[in-house]
Amino acid sequence: MIVGVGIDVVDIARFESTLERTPALRERLFTLEERHLGVASLAARFAAKEALAKSLGAPVGLHWTDARVVTNDDGRPTLEIGGTVLARANDLGVDSFHVSLSHDAGVASAVVIAEG
Numbered sequence: 001m002i003v004g005v006g007i008d009v010v011d012i013a014r015f016e017s018t019l020e021r022t023p024a025l026r027e028r029l030f031t032l033e034e035r036h037l038g039v040a041s042l043a044a045r046f047a048a049k050e051a052l053a054k055s056l057g058a059p060v061g062l063h064w065t066d067a068r069v070v071t072n073d074d075g076r077p078t079l080e081i082g083g084t085v086l087a088r089a090n091d092l093g094v095d096s097f098h099v100s101l102s103h104d105a106g107v108a109s110a111v112v113i114a115e116g
């Protein structure tokens with residue numbers, strides 16, 4: 001059963017400027033494994049985290065680094081969650097997520113479906 005859906009879009013150039021202006025954001029938003037990625041992929045992962053939050057009703061208190069996008073050998077992204085995000089998912093009866101990313105024409109986007 002689908003419990004929630006979320007979508008988000010990010011202006012890649014604006015996101016890059018924000019990261020340059022506030023370098024600490026990179027650590028606040030992204031896990032160690034994500035931080036080395038290029039800006040379009042980072043923007044898409046930021047969009048995925050926003051979309052993930054929306055799929056869970058965007059409660060206050062979710063930590064950005066309690067979710068990360070993992071890319072499989074075939075390039076397919078999946079979401080791994082822990083901590084605050086896992087607790088919220090458990091509260092809602094969500095046991096799996098589906099995520100899709102895209103970046104083109106200066107925009108990164110993501111859709112997340114929460115299933116329980």
Ligand SMILES: CC(C)(COP(=O)(O)OP(=O)(O)OC[C@H]1O[C@@H](n2cnc3c(N)ncnc32)[C@H](O)[C@@H]1OP(=O)(O)O)[C@@H](O)C(=O)NCCC(=O)NCCS
Pocket residue numbers: 007008009049050052053054055056057058059061062063064065066067085
């Ligand atoms: C609520 C939130 C997602 C809105 O995102 P935003 O980038 O400010 O705004 P966007 O334009 O992308 O999205 C706006 C839409 O979000 C939707 N939205 C607002 N509150 C929502 C909620 N509690 N649950 C789901 N969707 C919500 C609405 O449809 C809104 O559109 P509307 O204003 O026309 O009704 C954002 O403020 C937020 O709380 N982000 C979560 C941060 C977070 O938890 N990060 C860690 C995740 S791992």
